[in-house]
Amino acid sequence: MSRDRSTTSVAPSSPDTIRDSSPAIHAGPHDSYFSGLQNALSHAGIASPSVVIDRARLRRNAVRLKALIASNAQLRLVEKSLPVPALLDEAMKLTETSALMVFHEPQLRQVAQRFPDSDLLMGKPMPVLAARHFYRHLGNTSFDPARQLQWLIDTPARLQEYLELARGLDTKLRVNVEIDVGLHRGGVTDPSALRVMLEQLHGASEHLEFAGLMGYDAHVGKLPGLVQSRETSFGKAVDAYRSFQAVARAEFPELAPTLCWNGAGSPTVALHRHNSPLNDVSAGSALLKPLEFDIDLLAEFEPAVFITTPVLKAQDGTRLPGPAWLSKLLFGGRAQRARSYFIYGGGWPAQPASPVGLLPNKQFGLSFNQSILNGPREHALAVNDTVFFRPYQSEGTLLHYGPVRVIEDGRVVDEWLPFGEI
Ligand SMILES: Cc1ncc(COP(=O)(O)O)c(C=O)c1O
Structure with missing residues (x-):
């Protein structure tokens, strides 16, 4: 050598x-x-x-990731896993998407400034004060939150807080509801609880607009096979998603064709290639494949x-x-x-x-x-x-x-x- x-x-x-x-x-x-x-x-x-990125590998991973997205779904890049503006820019071009999932208020403002045409979905529910901070400090940009941003809401109490925020700002907020499809990291746990929140949304339609559901399935494939196989946990997550989806479609039939059904992440994106309830599929880490993503479903990356x-x-x-x-x-x-x-x-x-x-x-x-x-x-x-x-x-690493x-x-x-x- x-x-x-x-x-x-x-x-x-x-x-x-x-x-x-x-x-x-x-x-x-x-x-x-x-x-x-x-x-x-x-x-x-x-x-x-120093952190280095191998650009040729990034490009090949982008081709692989694109190939995993079903033709009726859009890829949403997970910004926190690629928190570098020029990297995001390159990744968005390579994968031909302008949809991003964002997790941090300062980054949300910077993304809105840097990518004014992007379509943003929050990946976690933000304290209402953080949301207010976003509106107060967004600055001059053509990014229009009322059209291009979905806030993630997990409880009726938070929904009420956001309603009051929208009234105070005299604006309309788009709301995506976090659902629990088995990860148990919060979100609405059963379809009847979702119905309650959707009724609340109906009553607040002047200021809040229902935009879709987000059900993250990071638990799929993580359990020892003897406890629960990947097929079983994935099947259960998909069934849970569909039952929430049925309630949402019934409550908002007029919006149903345009709703955002988000879910997945790098570990499960390949499983959603076929027969998935999702039309909006999140992934970020797969593009860089840090160590925790050495899994069979991402073997080619x-x-x-x-x-x-x-x-x-x-x-x-x-x-x-x-x-x-x-x-x-x-x-x-x-x-x-x-x-x-x-x-x-x-x-x-x-x-x-x-x-x-x-x-x-x-x-x-x-x-x-x-x-x-x-x-x-x-x-x-x-x-x-x-x-x-x-x-x-990659999350965290790239920032430090x-x-x-x-x-x-x-x-x-x-x-x-x-x-x-x-
Ligand atoms: C809500 C949500 N969706 C998707 C992802 C997947 O991100 P990645 O593809 O980088 O693993 C995450 C990661 O934490 C998440 O919290």
Whole structure:
């Protein structure tokens, strides 16, 4: 495997060089894919913790995601899983959708500003004060909330609060009702409770407009097969959805053809390809495939997001503070503890992805400043080499490392700033 050693130069006077006594077996820590990413970062002069997106993989994942959406449904991209304006822009173009699901009021305002033609559905019920804050601080934009935004409402009490907000603002709000299809994270739990809320909506039609239902089914496929199979939990979720839908259609027959029947998420989007009650299908994470999305239904998708950081110190063996015999007892002769690395940063919700065989060290402890990793002699890292992590989720990760570095054809071609807390 060829490797650009210029990326791993070590100052000759550094004490770490002296401790790093195994350069001879240092054939190259990464396979050709990660070597390519490492070279791209090095070429761009990036040597601090950073998030990178592989644009070619993102593009291929977009094609795969589009192929999972039934012809009678629209894809709604989950903004919180892709919370970077330029990334969203690219993802919306690639998947040909302007529908987004949003979860955070500051991001809602920024999305409305940046994508004034988008169609937005909230993914969780917002405190009415947050909704009021949105209207007060939206600013100048052609985005028209009365047409382009559905608030998510889970209880009659919240519906009443939103009615009062609409009256106070002298505007009309669109309301989507959260239904519980088995996840038990809130929402209306049975069709008769939905009927009560829909009657409330009938009585408030001057200010509130019923827009549809949202039933998220993240529990499907998560239970051990012995407790409940994926087929059974999916079937139950779909049946529950249909029974809520029947009530909504009966209460609002005139609106029925235009209502938004939202549900799904990356883990279940493939299941909704056929015979689904949904006409509005959410997914976001599948485009980047962080670690938690390594599931059979997304097997074809490729990991496209990594946290990267340089190695600051590379040592033989693993030495805890205190008596040498303790370290020997705990780590001596253990191939996976043969090398120690202190990296720039750490403590992330992520797992090392390259080189293979890296492990955290619980005994040494957690550090957000200089974390320790252990590894075998094979694929040994040197000072200034890059470690690649796969985050468990893209949500959160993309917000915390400054500009997201976009890698294409072996080069960092773009830097995308995530949404801010404004
Ligand atoms: C309501 C709702 N829909 C859909 C999703 C799916 O998002 P993703 O595709 O990024 O997993 C989520 C994720 O938390 C959600 O809360």
